[in-house]
Amino acid sequence: MPQQQTSSPGQGQRFDWWAAPAAANAADRPATPGRSAGPAGPAVPAQPSSVRPVQSAQPTQAPARVEPPAAPSAAPARALAPATDRTEVYRTVQASEAFQDIRRSYRAFVFPTSGAFLGWYLMYVAAQAAAPGVMRSQVAGPLNVAWLLGLLQFASTFLLTWLYARNARTKRDRAALGLRWDTQDQLR
Template sequence: MPARPGQHPVPPLPGRSGPSPAEARPAVDSSTEVYRTVQASGAFQEIRHSYRAFVFPVSGAFLGWYLMYVAAQAAAPGVMRSQIAGPVNVAWLLGLLQFATTFVLTWLYARNARTKRDRAALGLRWDTQDQLR
């Protein structure tokens, strides 16, 4: 019975032929080495850095904006009930701005990916595929 991933192969019973434990161990796949080389490359690290340089600050800013909305609702309910126009109050306006912010950040992320990372990642992908052939 072959070993499942993460399990050691069962040695054959005495007197029966079969692979030795050293032969039963899977060899390191050449594709694994290609991907490890790509991961260690400067181009891949630059793509990761570009991704993180955009995503972490923007995610932090959006989380702060959301928590400010929740804190304002809890700390100053009178201000949040202040009417702006007709039935629209400050809470409704800030809540709708949360949705608008989500769409703007999605657009900014897509634009950032398209202009800064996609071309480099595609080039890296083609190089990797060439190495695997």
């Protein structure tokens, strides 16, 4: 296929980048004064007479038939090998004793703490439904038992968040970071 030469527009001329390929085939289409039809049908401004596409000395041929891609070769199999190796590295890390210790430590904190907090919340709701007289008991001034337990729900949420962060920082983060660095070294 011949090389297309383009020139930049002169002073006072406008060059539309998206219309440039349509202008290259202007010799193949019938021209109308002032406008020419683009490849998709809408009219595009005609090129100024100073900017003309270079025409080939060869006659115009029908577009070549696009061949379907060839059968897969050995190259894709090699491309999959590193991904398989990565998978094996992560599976080995997951089966390692260090990873299991980190998971065990996480579960030992999160499951009992979540259960205790859920029990505490359900106790508050059940007490509100089962013993409204007790919940209306005044503690101090306008503060009653229901308000006190409700505010303690917020306090316990902040306390559990702080305990979780402290537990993660002291028991799991250093071990997890070491395991992460080892895994990254294996993947290089």
